Amino acid sequence: xxxxxxxxxxxxxxxxxxxxxxxxxxxxxxxxxxxxxxxxxxxxxxxxxxxxxxxxxxxxxxxxxxxxxxxxxxxxxxxxxxxxxxxxxxxxxxxxxxxxxxxxxxxxxxxxxxxxxxxxxxxxxxxxxxxxxxxxxxxxxxxxxxxxxxxxxxxxx
Numbered sequence: 814x815x816x817x818x819x820x821x822x823x824x825x826x827x828x829x830x831x832x833x834x835x836x837x838x839x840x841x842x843x844x845x846x847x848x849x850x851x852x853x854x855x856x857x858x859x860x861x862x863x864x865x866x867x868x869x870x871x872x873x874x875x876x877x878x879x880x881x882x883x884x885x886x887x888x889x890x891x892x893x894x895x896x897x898x899x900x901x902x903x904x905x906x907x908x909x910x911x912x913x914x915x916x917x918x919x920x921x922x923x924x925x926x927x928x929x930x931x932x933x934x935x936x937x938x939x940x941x942x943x944x945x946x947x948x949x950x951x952x953x954x955x956x957x958x959x960x961x962x963x964x965x966x967x968x969x970x
Contacts, residue, residue, distance in 0.1 A: 815867055815942040815954055817905050823864045824901055827872075827893045832885045833859045836873050837960075841928050847970040850927040851877070854934060854962040866961035867954050868897060874963060875900050904944055904952070913943040918953065925951060925966045934962050 833855065841850040853870050860866040875896060876883045913921075918941045922931055934957060935941070941955035951966040 815863060815910060815944075817908070817910055819864045820867065820901060820905065823862075823868055824894065824897060827868055827897055830865060830869065830893070832888055833869055834883075834885070835859070836870070836883075838873075838877060839929055840877075843926070846926075846968060848926075848966065848968040850925070850929070850964070850966040852927075852929050852931075852934065852962060852964050853877075854960045856960055857956070857958075860961070863954075863956055863961060866956070867963070868901070870954070870961065870963040871900050871904075872897050874965065908944045908952075909946065911943050913941045913953070915939050915941065918943075918955070921946070921951070921953075922964065927964075927966055931964075934960060 835856070837854045839852040843849070851874060853874055855866055855870055857866070860869055872893065873883060881887065915935060915937060918935055918939070919931060922935070935955065936957045939955050939957045941953055943953055945952040949968050949970075951964075953964045955962050955964075
């Protein structure tokens, strides 16, 4: 579904990517464990190609994390490739980019203790690409019949 070469290729054209306003964002902060989790999803009708969707979801996650306004003029006037390169470069260097089946995906999410209802997003027909799976960082990109999604969990403990 997602590979490093395709990400590099699409990253070069990110400045021409259309602006997408609607993302569904869920956040789960667990201060006791110094952990945070995010689930961002985007309808496939907005971006039909999975690599473009991945880049948009990662860009939106960066804006969310930095508390930058996600407004068309802000995004269009920013250096999109520079902003995304800061996020994507470590993924390309150290990421796994391997397929993971739904059963193992749900098992891993359950073990992280993330309090989202994944049943409507990670379905039997989902395809998932595991990007990171370290003791302190987990990142997954996937798609089901109607949505693309990114799930990130990390801890600073």
